[in-house]
Each structure stands twice: as structure tokens, then as C-alpha cells.
Amino acid sequence: MNDMARTSSDGPQLRTLLLTDLVDSTGLVERLGDTPASELFREHDRLVLKLQQAWRGRLIDRSDGLLLLFERPIDGLGFALDYTRGLHDIGKARGLELQARAGLHVGEVLTWKNSDAAVQVGAKPLEVEGLAKPMAARLMTLARPGQILLSAVAESLTHRAARELGERGRNLLWKSYGRWRFKGVPQPQEIYEVGEVGLAPLRAPPNIPKAWRDTPLWRRPAALAAELVLVVGLGVGAWFLTKPQPAIAFAERDWVVVGDLRNLTGEKVLDDSLSQAFRISLEQSRYVNVLSDMKSRDTLARMQRKPGTLIDRAVASEIALRDGVRAVILPTVSEVGGRVRFSAEVIDPHTQTTVYAESADGLGVGSTLGSIDKVTAMLRGKLGEALASVEKNSAPLPQVTSANLDALRSFALGQKSFARSEYAQAGGYYRHAVALDPGFALAEIALLRVENANNNESAGISHLHRAQALRSRLTARDQLYVDAWTARIDAPAEELGKWEQMANLYPDDFPAAMNVGYIMIERNRYADGLVAVQRANSTKNPAYAQTQRLLGDFLLANERYAESERAQTIALAQGVKAAAIRKVMIYAAQGRFTEAEKAWQRVRVARDTGVRFDRVSLYLDQGDWQAAIREAKLLSTYPQPGTVAARSALYPLAVSEWFGGNRQQALQTLDELFKSALASVEAPRSNSDAVADAYVAISGALLAQRMGDRARSRRVLQALDKQPGLRKVAPVSELLEVLRAGEALLDKKPDLAIAQLKELLAGNPPYQARALLLSAYLAAGKVDEASTQADWLGSHRGRAYVEQGCGWCQQPLNVVDTTLGKLSVAELLARQGRAGEAREQLQAFDRRWPLATLPDHLRVRRTAVDAFN
Known part of the structure; x- marks a missing residue:
């Protein structure tokens, strides 16, 4: 020690x-x-x-x-x-x-x-x-x-x-x-x-x-005893007038299940609108966590209850016990003596007894939102939240939702449709809510989420800007949500910090923690991201299955294959189809190609760019060059023309063409990529599109450098020099530094390139930083250092597969480099007369790509090493 x-x-x-x-x-x-x-x-x-x-x-x-x-x-x-x-x-x-x-x-x-x-x-x-x-x-x-x-x-x-x-x-x-x-x-x-x-x-x-x-003097036992003498008479009388209420052990950040609203007024407009309003009011608290309606319905399905089953006292209590929730809250709206009363009971799920109840009355249905505010504040106090916190983290419901109950009901119906992934129907409800109340900021956020779910982020920008203009009509939590989305669109360099702020202020806000994870995996922060996404790894999270899928990605990036496979198996069992593709990647990263091929045959998801990239990589990894080219050509024809996905799809095709032996065709494919990507960088539909296109363009420039073409690389550098904002955004900034190091290497300044790349390694560099560092060490004749980098590339195959970059477009080149580095090191060792060490590197290379499968340009290099020996 x-x-x-x-x-x-x-x-x-x-x-x-x-x-x-x-x-x-x-x-x-x-x-x-x-x-x-x-x-x-x-x-x-x-x-x-x-x-x-x-x-x-x-x-x-x-x-x-x-x-x-x-x-x-x-x-x-x-x-x-x-x-x-x-x-x-x-x-x-x-x-x-x-x-x-x-x-x-x-x-x-x-x-x-x-x-x-x-x-x-x-x-x-x-x-x-x-x-x-x-x-x-x-x-x-x-x-x-x-x-x-x-x-x-x-x-x-x-x-x-x-x-x-x-x-x-x-x-x-x-x-x-x-x-x-x-x-x-x-x-x-x-x-x-x-x-x-x-x-x-x-x-x-x-x-x-x-x-x-340490209690103040007036609260010490002697003082309290004297005070008790003064009030005992009143206390005895009060005993007969008021029944003592049982308590419930509730602590900060404990959870509640909200049952279905009992509407005893006959006013149908109140059914969904007040239930939604009550949830929004409770969710303003940083003390009380509300189990989402989607999660409650998921648990209901696991209980083998029919969809639409009423979540009453008994059902809500069973949900609470299954999900480890502390209390149940049952809301009711009724008409009493010509007044509308909103009440809520707090239920102990173990005994199904009412612990305490609160209510508030008002005149007419329009008073119900104010009554909900009063009841919620009293409940939060009874559950242990400090009065100052209740006052600080509360805004009137008519302000943060809508005073128009029809608009609120339409919004609530949209929420139900969105939870069922019926995005077109949800969008219709949200638009109707905005038509009824143009100042309904929460509905504008919902329309942004619909467009994002439809992969149409640019269409959601107008809704985001309207929500930002109406930020005074949002809760504190929703304001943070809008700020984070605004950063994503208008200032991508600030996006991660905004989501981290929200996740830290609301530790049980699962979407915020998930978004932190998504950004960290985009920025190659695999260790930090694993910690971040664990905060959302709770069965109370309605997106638990998606969390498992993202968790599996982080585990794969950290080479924790068995744990990654378990996480993806859970996600797949719960309906996340993309997890099937991840299992293919996990097997391939370990060189278990037979299992990877079998897993591929079981994949049943729609064709998209992510899916096809993996198939191209799988062929390249096994040295099936022509199959990779065929698959890449299919990929390049799939996405909608003019989109980021279409430009990204050209990159794997260029990689496959180059390794397949057709350098000239690969350069022509890159020309097509540069033409559209750089045009988008100069006039993007959104800043997020500009970031993606910049990454695609830099990736293409790195490939051009690998093929010995400087003109295309310099063209990209010149275009990005005119975009100072983009140069500050990770991961574009890191990949741009790799490209500059590549320029130094082409200038025959390997030591300068090594210095630039080693500085990058202190951060979260892309996989290609290591690949270029290997080339720089080879150019400098530093065979031991080059061998170390080749070993790193070969031992981080999980990272090679999982790195996202331009929507996984770099995956094929990363995967190739896990094997190619062995041949490059063997060449230098052979030239230096270190025949035994060269043979060791060749054996590792041959195990992946046998001589008979090599295209001509690789076969020549491989055979030349034998000639040295």
C-alpha cells in the first residue's frame, strides 16, 4: 500500500x-x-x-x-x-x-x-x-x-x-x-x-x-412543553373535529404514479385536458418525480391488461409496486354545490389506503386550472417539498399550458398518439391546439418533436423559434429543453453544455440524460458517455429499451463485448429493431463472422443508411471487395437526393472502390461528394446539417489524401476556412486537425504531423487520427511506435464499428484500417531487416485477408514483403 x-x-x-x-x-x-x-x-x-x-x-x-x-x-x-x-x-x-x-x-x-x-x-x-x-x-x-x-x-x-x-x-x-x-x-x-x-x-x-x-430555543423541549400547555385545550377539541391522517415515507426524488382522472361533472372536455394539466403541474417539481403515462401503459401491458384499462386505485397501486414507485395520486373533478372541485388523493400502494387528500373549488370549468395549481402545491408540501422550492419551481397552469381547455384536450390527445408512435395523427392534434391557442408554447415544442421523429429537423425549426419566442409561457424545465434545442440548431458548440445543465438540474429527467449520451457518442467521448447514459438506465424510463440500445453502443466502443451484447439483446426483445444491426457489429468486431452473417439474416428492419453501412463494412472486413462495392452502390442510390444522408452514402462507395482497386473511380465518387457537401456547408438548411456536411467533406478529403491527391484536400480546407463557426464544433474540429496533420505528412514533414496528432490524442480524437499517426510513424521510420499504433487499431475494433461521425459513414475505412495497419508495419520491418517481426505482422494480416482474396494493389504489397525475407 x-x-x-x-x-x-x-x-x-x-x-x-x-x-x-x-x-x-x-x-x-x-x-x-x-x-x-x-x-x-x-x-x-x-x-x-x-x-x-x-x-x-x-x-x-x-x-x-x-x-x-x-x-x-x-x-x-x-x-x-x-x-x-x-x-x-x-x-x-x-x-x-x-x-x-x-x-x-x-x-x-x-x-x-x-x-x-x-x-x-x-x-x-x-x-x-x-x-x-x-x-x-x-x-x-x-x-x-x-x-x-x-x-x-x-x-x-x-x-x-x-x-x-x-x-x-x-x-x-x-x-x-x-x-x-x-x-x-x-x-x-x-x-x-x-x-x-x-x-x-x-x-x-x-x-x-x-x-x-441544533434547534432554536423556542423549539427546544422545555419551551415546547410550555407552548403545549397553552394549546392542549384547543388540541383536544381539534382531535374530535379532525381525524389524524397517516403518513407516507416520501423522500426527495421519489416517484409517484398518477391514476386516470375521475370526471364526475359530465363535461367531456375535462377528461384529457385536466389529466394532462395535472401531470404538467406536478412535473414542475424537482422534488417529486412523475412516472410517465407511457411507462404506466407499458407496465399495464406487462400486467397483461387490455389497452385502455382504467388506471384506478387498485391498478395504479399494482403499477407502483411493479415499478418501485413510492406513492399513487388519484385526481378527481366533480361538481359540488354549483362549484367545480378538483381533488387529489395520495395513496399508499402497499395498502391502497388514502394517506391524505387535498381539494380546491372554483366557479365554472374555467377555474379548474387554478384549482389544480392549488392542489398540486399542497400535495408537494405534504410530500415533503420545502415551501420555497414549491414557490420557486411553480408557474400558473394557464400560463405554461393553455387557458383554452379545448386546446389543452387536443394537446393531450396528441401526447397519446405520440406515445403510440402515430406521428402524423399527433401532429394533427398539436396543430389544432396551436390553432385554438396561438400562444400554446408547449404545443410548438411537441410539433418540433414530431418533425424530429420524422427525421425532418429543418421543418421543426420554425416551431422551435416560436417556442423560444413564447418562453415565458413555458415551465423552467421546458425552457431548458428549448434552450438546448436552440443551441443544437443555432450554436452546436454549446449544445452539450445545455443538455448537461438540464440533466444535472433534473437528475431523473431521462430524455435529458439520453441526449447527453447521444451527443457524447457523436463526439467520441465513450468513457464519459457511458457514465451519462447510465443515469437514464432505469426501468422507470419509458424509453428504457432505447437506453439499452445506446448503452450497448457505449459498451461496444469500450470493447466490452459481452455486456454490449446483453444490452442489445434486451433492447431487441423490447422492440428496438436497430439493436439487431448492433449485434451484427458486436460479432464482427470480435471476428465472429459466421455469427455475424447469421445475425444479419435475422435482421428485419427497413433499409436505411445506417443499416447499409454496416453491410459494406462487414464485406470489407472479410476481404470480399466486390461484394462491398455492390452493396455500396445500392447504398448510394437509396437516400433522398440532396440530403446529408445521400452525401454520406457516397463515402463508403469511394472507400470500397479504392480498396477494390479502382482509384480513379473512387476519386470521381469523391468529386460528386465534395460538390454537394461543400455547397451545403456554404448554404445549409440548418447548422446541424452544416456540421454533418462538414464532417462528410473532411472525411472525403482524408480519403483523397490517402490516395495521394492533394488538390481535393486543399479544396475542402479552403472551403472550411470560410466557416469559422464550424471549425469550433466538435467533432468537426478534431477531424479538421487530422486533415491538417495529413497535409503536413504530404509535405514530407512526418515529425510535424506526429506532434499535431499526439496533441489530439489528449482529447477525444476520431479513429482516423490513430490511423494517420500510424502512417506518420511509418514515414518517419519509427517502426516500434508504428507497431504500437497498429496494435491499437487492431484491438479497438469495437470503436471502429461504433464511431458515428457522419452517420457511421467512416465505419468502412475504420474497419479496413484495423487490418491494413499490420501490412504497413510489416513492410517497414522487412525493409529494416527485421524478418521475424515482419512475419508476425503478416500472420495477423493473412488471418483476416488471405493472399488469394487480395485485390492486385494489395497483393503486390503483400508479396513484396515476402521478397524482402
Whole structure:
């Protein structure tokens, strides 16, 4: 392990102390038995040793818990976070719930070494004492299972340094629990919690004998007793007038199921409109999460109930129990004494009893939206949300929806159609809603989503701009959604930051987390993206199957093939047809071509560009050049002419033609690509189209460079020099740097190209950056470095297949380079007289592309290596 540099001192030393306690360790032994428990604790000890080494901690003492010392507070926090997650993973693998309490404090301690004789008879090698030790112990004892509590000084130092933890540090959740009194500590102490989404309880700790909340004088027991005497008479009378209401254990970010609205007024216009309005009102909260109507209906189908089954008390409770939801809310609208009453009951799904109910009355049906606002505010308060939060995160329903109930009903019907993927019908309902209320901003957003679902983003731009102009008519969450979409269209470089902001403010907003994932996979941020998309990986997510498909892509990019296959299998079983294509990619990336071909035969999806790219890549990967050309020609005739997809489709054709031996035809295909792509860059239908076309054009220029053609490459560089905005957008900026490095290589300046590319590797470069770096090392005669890059290309075949770029258009060239690099390295080794090493590279090359299958230009190169030997 990594001991700290100083282990003894004559005076106090400032140190970070972490105390942990494994919850119910004795009970674990009783439940598991001695042998399984000993195996569990050995695995626990291996985790502790690994984390000590990673975070530079010193283990001072241990029994059921740990006492560790750290030089830096951020190291102590890193250990605590990893320890919490490590226990969760160990327990999950064994079907157990493993949790620990943890307390982190920074303070002065005295340390001294015990003598060797004392250590031999059982003493600890190092003793630690000082007030900081009981402070950390109080924090640990106070913590709930799985909770990490920090003192104010520890929170200040770790929060400031959290950026050192990378993306993970930005996603940490921090909560203050105010001032507490600790037994034996004279001054009250501020305490905080820090943790990760899905692991931290994020609930205030309970009072215990050695630690209790510091309450004002008027709230202390003696004062309260005096106050009680004054009100006891009133209290006794109130007991007979009001029935005590049972409570429900509801915490921040818990979930509710909203049942179907009971409409007892006979006014049909209220059926869908008020149900939708009530959901929108609840969803303004950052405290309460509402299970989507789509997810409720999905669970209803798994319960084998017919579509359209009423979600009443019993059905909603069963949905809640199946999906791990804390409470059920049942809304009702009725007419009482000539007034319209909106009411809502909170139901405990385990007992189906009403925990409490709230209602509000108004005159006429037009009053119902205001009544919903009042009821929602009262419910959120009863569920535990602070009044300040309710006031801050609430806007009147007529403002953020529509005061026109007919428009609201049309919008609600559109939502139901959209959930069934009936986009044409949904669009009709949304347009009718806008016609009834031209200021209905939420309906404009819905029309944007319809156009996006129809892959017609340009048609949605007008709706986006109208929604932005009406942003005062949107909830805070929907304003963030519109801002993120506006960035996508008008300022793509800012898009990721906008979605990350929304995902961090609303950790359980699954679409926001998914959009972060989609952008990160576009930008080759495979490690960060895997973390981001995990936040949406919940069965409460109505798009859970799509999340599994995206998760599978990230896992494939990280070469985690078995996990990727499992995720795609889940997605496919739940109807995501594109997952069938991903399974082909997973098998092909591992060289399991027989299984890939069988999987391809089972694919039953409509022809589209993504599908056909994979087929071209599969042929090239196996060295079937003519089949690749045939497939690429089919691909190039499929997309609608003049679209980004049509331009992207030309790239795999040029790759196939070049490797098939027809360089001139490949250059002609690139000319066609450049003509349309660069025209679109200069006059795009949208900025997102311009980004895609810029990537297509740069990809084509890189291929032209590979074929030794500089004129086409310079043409692209000159065109993009006139588009400074595009040059700042990832991943265009990274690919453009690769192209500039290619120019240096053509100028016979390999060292300059190497320097440029190595700088890129510090970020998230495209796959072709590595391929060009291999060429640069070869040109510089640096065979060992070239061999390292060839090995990297060959061992990252998952990334080669999954990299999106211009809608996967670069996939064929990436896949070719996983094998071609071996031949290039063998050529240089042979020229340097390193025959044995050259043969090793050739064997790897021949296993993928046997000599008999090679086109003439590759056969000549392959045979020439044998001649050197």
C-alpha cells in the first residue's frame, strides 16, 4: 500500500480522517454462514487494499469498519465514493445489499509509532488521537446506510477540488443538513452529504444519542412543553373535529404514479385536458418525480391488461409496486354545490389506503386550472417539498399550458398518439391546439418533436423559434429543453453544455440524460458517455429499451463485448429493431463472422443508411471487395437526393472502390461528394446539417489524401476556412486537425504531423487520427511506435464499428484500417531487416485477408514483403 510520507510528529498535523462502518456485518455472517461470509470479507479486503493504493490512504485501524488517514481531503472523498460503489457492486453480484456509513473530517491529529515489541503483542503500528477523531466518528455514526457525511471544513475543501475527479466530480450531489450538536464537542457543527445518483440516500440523518439537530430555543423541549400547555385545550377539541391522517415515507426524488382522472361533472372536455394539466403541474417539481403515462401503459401491458384499462386505485397501486414507485395520486373533478372541485388523493400502494387528500373549488370549468395549481402545491408540501422550492419551481397552469381547455384536450390527445408512435395523427392534434391557442408554447415544442421523429429537423425549426419566442409561457424545465434545442440548431458548440445543465438540474429527467449520451457518442467521448447514459438506465424510463440500445453502443466502443451484447439483446426483445444491426457489429468486431452473417439474416428492419453501412463494412472486413462495392452502390442510390444522408452514402462507395482497386473511380465518387457537401456547408438548411456536411467533406478529403491527391484536400480546407463557426464544433474540429496533420505528412514533414496528432490524442480524437499517426510513424521510420499504433487499431475494433461521425459513414475505412495497419508495419520491418517481426505482422494480416482474396494493389504489397525475407 501507499503509506503517507510522515508517520510521526512532535506536534499536531492537519490530516483528513475517514471512518466507515459496514452495516449489519454480524447479520451477514448469520445469514451467509462462516465460509461464504469469509469469502465475502476477503473480497471486501481486496477492495480496501486496491482503494488505499489508488487514493494514497493509510489504514490505521479496522474491525467492522475502517479508520484511514489521508494527506488530501479529495483523496479521502475519492476513497469513500469508490468504497460505496464497490460495496454496492460486490453485494449486487451476490444478491446482497452491502452498505457502509462514512464520516469525513479534516482536523489536527497527533500520531506516534508504537514500539516493535508492542506491535508484536497486538498493538497498532501507528496511533492517532485528537479531537478530529471523535468528530469523524460522530459523523460516521450519524450517517444513514450508504451515506457519506462531511464536516463543514471537509465539504469546503472537497467541493472546491471535486473537479479533480473529472466528469464524475461534476455529477456529484451535495446537500447541507444545517447545524448539529455532537456529544463531547462544544460548538455546533455544520454537516453535509455528498454522493452519486442512485447510490446516496440524500436524506437528512435522524437524531441519535450522540448527535442531534441544533434547534432554536423556542423549539427546544422545555419551551415546547410550555407552548403545549397553552394549546392542549384547543388540541383536544381539534382531535374530535379532525381525524389524524397517516403518513407516507416520501423522500426527495421519489416517484409517484398518477391514476386516470375521475370526471364526475359530465363535461367531456375535462377528461384529457385536466389529466394532462395535472401531470404538467406536478412535473414542475424537482422534488417529486412523475412516472410517465407511457411507462404506466407499458407496465399495464406487462400486467397483461387490455389497452385502455382504467388506471384506478387498485391498478395504479399494482403499477407502483411493479415499478418501485413510492406513492399513487388519484385526481378527481366533480361538481359540488354549483362549484367545480378538483381533488387529489395520495395513496399508499402497499395498502391502497388514502394517506391524505387535498381539494380546491372554483366557479365554472374555467377555474379548474387554478384549482389544480392549488392542489398540486399542497400535495408537494405534504410530500415533503420545502415551501420555497414549491414557490420557486411553480408557474400558473394557464400560463405554461393553455387557458383554452379545448386546446389543452387536443394537446393531450396528441401526447397519446405520440406515445403510440402515430406521428402524423399527433401532429394533427398539436396543430389544432396551436390553432385554438396561438400562444400554446408547449404545443410548438411537441410539433418540433414530431418533425424530429420524422427525421425532418429543418421543418421543426420554425416551431422551435416560436417556442423560444413564447418562453415565458413555458415551465423552467421546458425552457431548458428549448434552450438546448436552440443551441443544437443555432450554436452546436454549446449544445452539450445545455443538455448537461438540464440533466444535472433534473437528475431523473431521462430524455435529458439520453441526449447527453447521444451527443457524447457523436463526439467520441465513450468513457464519459457511458457514465451519462447510465443515469437514464432505469426501468422507470419509458424509453428504457432505447437506453439499452445506446448503452450497448457505449459498451461496444469500450470493447466490452459481452455486456454490449446483453444490452442489445434486451433492447431487441423490447422492440428496438436497430439493436439487431448492433449485434451484427458486436460479432464482427470480435471476428465472429459466421455469427455475424447469421445475425444479419435475422435482421428485419427497413433499409436505411445506417443499416447499409454496416453491410459494406462487414464485406470489407472479410476481404470480399466486390461484394462491398455492390452493396455500396445500392447504398448510394437509396437516400433522398440532396440530403446529408445521400452525401454520406457516397463515402463508403469511394472507400470500397479504392480498396477494390479502382482509384480513379473512387476519386470521381469523391468529386460528386465534395460538390454537394461543400455547397451545403456554404448554404445549409440548418447548422446541424452544416456540421454533418462538414464532417462528410473532411472525411472525403482524408480519403483523397490517402490516395495521394492533394488538390481535393486543399479544396475542402479552403472551403472550411470560410466557416469559422464550424471549425469550433466538435467533432468537426478534431477531424479538421487530422486533415491538417495529413497535409503536413504530404509535405514530407512526418515529425510535424506526429506532434499535431499526439496533441489530439489528449482529447477525444476520431479513429482516423490513430490511423494517420500510424502512417506518420511509418514515414518517419519509427517502426516500434508504428507497431504500437497498429496494435491499437487492431484491438479497438469495437470503436471502429461504433464511431458515428457522419452517420457511421467512416465505419468502412475504420474497419479496413484495423487490418491494413499490420501490412504497413510489416513492410517497414522487412525493409529494416527485421524478418521475424515482419512475419508476425503478416500472420495477423493473412488471418483476416488471405493472399488469394487480395485485390492486385494489395497483393503486390503483400508479396513484396515476402521478397524482402
